[in-house]
Amino acid sequence: MSPVMPTNKFAWLLKREFWEYRGAFLWTPVITGMVMLALVVFGLVVAEHTASRAGVNLNGINFNEISAHLNEGNAAKLHAGLTIGMLSLGFPIGVALFFVLFIYGIGALYNDRADRSVLFWKSLPISDTETVLAKVVAMAVIAPALAVAAMIALHLGFLVLTSLWVLAHGINPMLLWAPGNLLALWAKLILLIPINALWAMPSIGWLLLCSSFARSKPFLWAVALPVVTGVLISMVHLMNSLSLPSGWFWRNVVGRLLFSIIPGTWVDAADLRSFDHEDRLPEALNSLLSVDTLGHLLSSPNFLIGVAAGAAMIAAAIYFRRKRTESYA
Amino acid sequence: MTVDNAATGNTAPIVRARGLSKRYGTTMALDHVDLQIAPGRIVGLIGPNGAGKTTALKAILGLTEFDGELSVLGLDPRTHRTELMQQVCFIADVAVLPRWLRVGEAVDFVAGVHPRFSREKCMGLLARTKVQPTQRVRELSKGMIVQLHLALVMVIDAKLLVLDEPTLGLDILYRKEFYETLLNDYFDHEKTILVTTHQVEEIERILTDLIFIRDGRIVLDASMDAVGERYAEVMVAPDKTDAARALKPLSERQVFGKSIFLFDGIDHARLAALGDLHKPSVADLFVATMKGTYA
Numbered sequence: 124m125s126p127v128m129p130t131n132k133f134a135w136l137l138k139r140e141f142w143e144y145r146g147a148f149l150w151t152p153v154i155t156g157m158v159m160l161a162l163v164v165f166g167l168v169v170a171e172h173t174a175s176r177a178g179v180n181l182n183g184i185n186f187n188e189i190s191a192h193l194n195e196g197n198a199a200k201l202h203a204g205l206t207i208g209m210l211s212l213g214f215p216i217g218v219a220l221f222f223v224l225f226i227y228g229i230g231a232l233y234n235d236r237a238d239r240s241v242l243f244w245k246s247l248p249i250s251d252t253e254t255v256l257a258k259v260v261a262m263a264v265i266a267p268a269l270a271v272a273a274m275i276a277l278h279l280g281f282l283v284l285t286s287l288w289v290l291a292h293g294i295n296p297m298l299l300w301a302p303g304n305l306l307a308l309w310a311k312l313i314l315l316i317p318i319n320a321l322w323a324m325p326s327i328g329w330l331l332l333c334s335s336f337a338r339s340k341p342f343l344w345a346v347a348l349p350v351v352t353g354v355l356i357s358m359v360h361l362m363n364s365l366s367l368p369s370g371w372f373w374r375n376v377v378g379r380l381l382f383s384i385i386p387g388t389w390v391d392a393a394d395l396r397s398f399d400h401e402d403r404l405p406e407a408l409n410s411l412l413s414v415d416t417l418g419h420l421l422s423s424p425n426f427l428i429g430v431a432a433g434a435a436m437i438a439a440a441i442y443f444r445r446k447r448t449e450s451y452a
Numbered sequence: 453m454t455v456d457n458a459a460t461g462n463t464a465p466i467v468r469a470r471g472l473s474k475r476y477g478t479t480m481a482l483d484h485v486d487l488q489i490a491p492g493r494i495v496g497l498i499g500p501n502g503a504g505k506t507t508a509l510k511a512i513l514g515l516t517e518f519d520g521e522l523s524v525l526g527l528d529p530r531t532h533r534t535e536l537m538q539q540v541c542f543i544a545d546v547a548v549l550p551r552w553l554r555v556g557e558a559v560d561f562v563a564g565v566h567p568r569f570s571r572e573k574c575m576g577l578l579a580r581t582k583v584q585p586t587q588r589v590r591e592l593s594k595g596m597i598v599q600l601h602l603a604l605v606m607v608i609d610a611k612l613l614v615l616d617e618p619t620l621g622l623d624i625l626y627r628k629e630f631y632e633t634l635l636n637d638y639f640d641h642e643k644t645i646l647v648t649t650h651q652v653e654e655i656e657r658i659l660t661d662l663i664f665i666r667d668g669r670i671v672l673d674a675s676m677d678a679v680g681e682r683y684a685e686v687m688v689a690p691d692k693t694d695a696a697r698a699l700k701p702l703s704e705r706q707v708f709g710k711s712i713f714l715f716d717g718i719d720h721a722r723l724a725a726l727g728d729l730h731k732p733s734v735a736d737l738f739v740a741t742m743k744g745t746y747a
Binding site: 136 | 510565
């Protein structure tokens, strides 16, 4: 008899999550990325077509002049613009990740009770804690990491396509490539996975708790409970102007429970205002993911209380995983 | 626990319950059940619907809370479920394998998480079926799912195998094969099998022990040998039926104009005077014992 190796066992649990949700975790971001690339191609074709119809000669002079006058500051602006372009190009992958995680979280500890296959999983020497933690890791790390990989592939695809396009117009495509910027962007995206994961803890915990707790209709529990509570608080707030903080509740409870799994929702709206000024674009981009900003985030009560609440809800999900063997739907 | 159980004969029981109770609302699913299951036995837990069979199995497998004392392989299933599942296997009903799972993935996964699983034996069992490694469970027929489930579970070197209605909804070919595989490939004197089923006739030849449960209580707990000594069925000619009734039979039924009486604990020599003696079938014994359950 070989000794039990817990880490190895956990790896098998993660593999199982990937097997079951291969379509959601892998193919959703890949296909979303491919759709975005198709849109880029479409955009370039339309640009060519419109330009030729309007009689604008894209070849030669204009672009060459631009590139000739591209000094250091302008190049930085161009690259910052490209970076922002690539970030926004990847945004739909982030939105898709939200839907993937939401659907996954709701079903993770419910579906196998509904179809009774939980009885098979429970016949194996796996603790409920291990089972639930594997699902937490799937939501916090595996799905986001695959989404980031798809974003990086999308960025590369975008740069290759636009390079080909400018090359066709006789411009040196190397102007578009700033390896330092690219690596910095990708490093940040990768480093943000753990930050996003910690920020997402209240949502991950809440969805898994509903999935583990509900005897039927986990989706209704997950959505209706916070929303109805919010509506009630808002109504009381309107009726007798008791100073119940309804806006605060929507933002910090409902929002955090349901939407924290959208990557980057921790970015303060105030920080985005500096993006309005074209001149400060490079600095704004740097400050967005700077040590200062992140330090500020990591020490904020919103963040810390969220992590603690998430951990508590995960513990509750483990408790109900033990109690509820079968759904009674 | 690694001592040779069969040689010593009466080592620690595999399952020991004392005052095991479980209440659902106002009904007692299990009502102070006392129970011992010795190693190396094949025990049939038989009872009508709602008698508490599944609740008892769930308690043994650590899938439900309960009152009273229960130890399985010396462990409390409530607190040591994960350790217990290294030594205990169960098939709870057929067709509970996840439908999205591929056969090959199922084998890999169980091999990865279960230290007592033998991949070679599992592949050997699967090779005797039409189940293919690339197939998903949802592409398999119900019988094939059972073959897969058996191939996954029977190759685990476990001390206790619990089967809850393992052949429900299967046709006769698969049912036969199921019990043959169970006896030939799995069972040995160091293993214990606890099985519930409604198809009593099919398992009565393989059982070593019989437990009848009714309304959450054990109404019969005996070895098959003891059952044969204690109970007897007598085919009585019409002129002797009054004499037979005087001995207070458990039940009486008519077959081809003759009366068949089932007796509990009456000296077999006395009964032989009334007519032909038979060992009662478990099914007849069950019907006689459970009389009035649904009334």
